[in-house]
Amino acid sequence: MRSRPRVAGLLLAAGAGRRLGGRPKALLRHRGRSLAEHAAANLADGGCDTVHIVLGASAAEIPTPGGCHRVVNPDWSDGMGSSLRAGLAALPEDAEAVVVLLVDQPGITPAAVARVIAAHREGAELAVAAYEGATGHPVLFTRAHFPGVARLAVGDAGARGHLRAHADRVVRVPCHDVAYPADVDTPADLRLLIGGGPAAPTGSWCGRVSLSADSTP
Template sequence: MPEAAAAAVPALVLAAGGGRRLGGRPKALLPFRGRPLVEHAVRTVRAGGCDPVLVVLGAERERAAAEAELAGCTVVANPDWAEGMGSSLRAGLAALPAGAPAVLVALVDTPGVTPAAVARLLAAHREGAELAAAGYAGRRGHPVLIGARHLAEAAAGATGDAGARALLAAHRAELLLVECGDVAVPDDLDTPADLARWSVS
């Protein structure tokens, strides 16, 4: 096993969005099982084996930091959150601890992602994968794992709402899809109908 692959892999939870299609309700604070949704995302990546956990907050970030239980997390402020997901990815990547062998990027609004899916991506990295994404019946989804040698390129290509899309497209042949459809659900929370389907209360 390569030495770098044996090191702990941090998680980056992107939770800065303002929830425009949800009436301007910040996604980090959406109630999920009685607690802010961002807490669920943090628990998921931790239980899957990531350490440390960085959380990027933007819309109403002071309120989110106060109301959500984020003990042990590094909270990264993204004042440019309205520019789109790319700005949050750049902010999070810039805050990674030096020497991180990779990062697992998770979205706050995918509550169907499970610790088992996270663990599969980390296992793929330990086996040598430098770019990996959860796959659902052969379709790329979240979370995504980015190895250290791709971090600068990921940051450079993170614009608008594209996130890591440019990086993954440029290295399509190298990207490993790790099937997770048997242990996770890729659906995200974007509309009031999505909230109702996930029984968020």
């Protein structure tokens, strides 16, 4: 019997946190653990068979979350695209698909990860979380799309260019009832970490964080 295709988790955590005064976002605390630990656990608990974390700025200061494979991107200052490329290159050959998360979105949950993986199990090659009209993370794409994603991942662009080029094949997976995609980018955003955010996200949250029609990096 053919074994189930393996899905890897890829956590991008290489940024310097310049708008936070140079504090690495991966080390910010949320629900009693670092954001790196929080996001890595969400990938694993959501169904990823293996989890890779891409570090860059302050990599020496950031412990590898338990169970994760560590990837250091020496070109992190070139933008998020370089970290995505480094992460894809490090994935095991038996990974049929990858789920990508950003370390600075504490409201993404294992349930959202599980939903995009379920969409893949049902046949989706490209799947993105949908939040009441906007799209965001988690994002899933199969190995066949790795070269195309990597080719267009330049500067601070991630998978967005490839997803737009194949918009007719992208499955939008409703996640607004189980996750909220707000970023921790500035000191004002640290409020998202106080008390861990709302226990049960609702549709009104997405309106408060002013998502664009397409916020997928």
